[in-house]
Amino acid sequence: AEIPTAAISRLVTYLRILEHLELQDVSRTSSNDLAERAGVSAFQVRKDLAYFGRFGTRGMGYTVPILKRELVRVLGLNRSWNVVIVGMGRLGQAIANYPGASDYQFQYVGLFDVSPGVVGQQVRGLTVGHMTDLPEFTQLNPVDMGFLAVPPERAQDAAQALVDAGVKGILNFAPTVIQPRAAERPGLQDISDEWRGVIVENVDFLAGMKRLAFYILNPHLKDAPAP
Numbered sequence: 001a002e003i004p005t006a007a008i009s010r011l012v013t014y015l016r017i018l019e020h021l022e023l024q025d026v027s028r029t030s031s032n033d034l035a036e037r038a039g040v041s042a043f044q045v046r047k048d049l050a051y052f053g054r055f056g057t058r059g060m061g062y063t064v065p066i067l068k069r070e071l072v073r074v075l076g077l078n079r080s081w082n083v084v085i086v087g088m089g090r091l092g093q094a095i096a097n098y099p100g101a102s103d104y105q106f107q108y109v110g111l112f113d114v115s116p117g118v119v120g121q122q123v124r125g126l127t128v129g130h131m132t133d134l135p136e137f138t139q140l141n142p143v144d145m146g147f148l149a150v151p152p153e154r155a156q157d158a159a160q161a162l163v164d165a166g167v168k169g170i171l172n173f174a175p176t177v178i179q180p181r182a183a184e185r186p187g188l189q190d191i192s193d194e195w196r197g198v199i200v201e202n203v204d205f206l207a208g209m210k211r212l213a214f215y216i217l218n219p220h221l222k223d224a225p226a227p
């Protein structure tokens with residue numbers, strides 16, 4: 001069965017809440033408590049968790065470390081993820097220098113760019129490589145995810161380079177829609193083999209600003225808050 005994307009976003013929120021509770025030495029929680037902290041209904045919490053199993057005891061709620069461990073497992077955060085950043089301009093540098101990713105086992109293993117001013121720079125102990133070195137790099141180092149932080153007009157080609165190099169997930173920061181097709185077969189409806197199983201997630205704070213503008217002007221059209 002398909003699981004709504006919003007449910008996965010909420011699991012990430014529940015995990016963050018559980019981490020916070022654990023830091024405060026709170027050992028038990030309930031769907032009511034999680035719901036209140038996440039700004040959703042208790043029914044929603046139970047429904048979201050039920051997609052993945054039965055984690056609590058009826059009437060007893062949840063044990064914080066156990067539910068946390070289970071969500072970590074469900075989200076795949078109990079293994080390490082090797083990440084490359086493609087595009088080491090303002091955003092790529094900021095992402096690479098942001099420490100939060102290492103809370104879980106997200107490891108920046110490679111940084112790539114095409115600009116002579118950037119290639120060869122040291123960032124966080126890594127030397128920025130040239131995009132032409134990406135295929136060889138990924139042959140020697142398994143890479144799970146690529147972060148795309150290139151100008152929008154370069155994003156499709158850079159995404160193709162990542163997919164050709166075997167990367168299975170792309171976090172796309174460029175404000176453009178990545179097309180899951182081989183570059184040499186534009187317009188083709190079927191997905192080329194190398195794109196099969198590749199997941200693209202988009203992150204765009206400007207899109208968030210546009211949604212915000214709309215909802216400030218049309219607050220009555222807003223559905224339940226998405227955490």
Ligand code: NAD
Binds near residue numbers: 114118158175
């Ligand atoms: P920037 O110009 O500072 O950096 C872009 C970098 O990409 C440069 O270093 C350039 O040499 C490199 N590059 C160009 N073509 C490349 C290629 N084919 N392969 C590898 N590297 C290549 O730009 P920026 O401000 O860092 O923004 C980067 C992207 O992120 C843009 O698409 C921008 O619109 C987007 N952006 C998104 C968000 C967000 O919330 N998602 C926020 C800010 C910027």
